[in-house]
Amino acid sequence: MTAVTRVLQVSDCHLAADPDARYRDQSADRNLAALTPAVRAFAPDWLVLSGDLSEDASPASYARLIDWAVQFGSQVAWLPGNHDDRSVMEPLFTAAGFEAGPLVEPVGPGEGWQLVLLDSARVDDPAGRLSPDRLAPLSGVDPARPLGVFVHHQPLPVGAAWIDKVPLREPQAFWAAVETAGGADFVAFGHVHQRFRARYRGTRCLAAPSTAANSYPRTSRFTPGETTPMARGYLLADDGRWKSGLVGG
Ligand SMILES: [Fe+2]
Ligand SMILES: [Fe+2]
Incomplete structure (x- = not known):
């Protein structure tokens, strides 16, 4: 039977030192807490x-994020x-047992999916x-195994001028590194x-x-009213098949 690794990508929490601070006129802390039942239902192996x-x-914001993330008992990258x-x-997350990769192998070393975490x-x-040293983790992957790449900034336009102003710069270097790595099954990002x-x-x-x-998609300005909070789930099968869908809301 094919084993499946359940990965949940959680992004752009924007917690502040003050838990009552407003982010785009919403409560980042309350919205993150509102995602909790959906995360439990998804039952991620990895966040x-x-x-x-x-x-x-702020250290206080990271401390609250750690408190939230550890409740699920998942491994965290x-x-x-x-x-x-x-x-x-980094010191706070390392002390909490969170991993920065840059290569995460959910099944085990040398087996199954490779997830590369890039710092943009x-x-x-x-x-x-992504300078050459930041792209270096891609040169260490096994082209024969499935690959997912996670990075904060979007490496292609998403059709929304307000955030396409601040994308991943020089994306051609990124795409060239992906190609040299034998291609990626998916590229996952946040930021948008x-x-x-x-x-x-x-x-x-x-x-x-x-x-x-969240903004409604493909608008020239940030346009409130879209479902919030949301996260993105990935089901990664050992044979390389995978699927993804949105979680929450
Ligand atoms: Fe953001
Ligand atoms: Fe961002």
């Missing part, structure tokens, strides 16, 4: 926290977004960039605060919406 976990990179500060989150975040820049899926150069590209505040 992948894909950046903008904090709004202000993470990567930073443009609102995060890796130097603040830069200090004082809302856009992302909306539902999105497309195929680019033959690769499935999927966004996880935010747990804090």
Whole structure:
């Protein structure tokens, strides 16, 4: 029988030091808490926290996110977004047993799916960039095994001007590295605060919406009213088959 790994991508929580702070006129803490029953129902083997976990990179915000994430008993992997500060989150997340990868092998070393976590975040820049050293984890993958890539910034336009202004810069270097790695089964990102899926150069590209505040898709300005919170689930079968869908709302 084929075993399936259940992965839930949780993104753009935007928690602040003050739990009562407003994010886009909503409560980031309450919206994250509202996702809890859907996460329990999904029963993830792995949570992948894909950046903008904090709004202000405060230790208090990361501590509350850890408290929320550990309740599910899942293994947890993470990567930073443009609102995060890796130097603040890394010691806290490491102490909590969370993994930064950059290569996560849910089935075990040398077997099954490979999930690569790339750090596209830069200090004082809302856009992302992957320098050669940040792309290096892709050169270590086994091209014969299935591959999923997680990164905060979108490596292709999502059709929404307000967030396409601050994408992954120089995406051609990213796509070249993916191709050299033998291609990816999917590329998963956050940052865009909306539902999105497309195929680019033959690769499935999927966004996880935010747990804090989402826009209706493909609008020129952030347009509130979309379902919030949401996350994105992945079912990854050992034989390489997979499927993905939105969770929550
Ligand atoms: Fe965000
Ligand atoms: Fe972001």
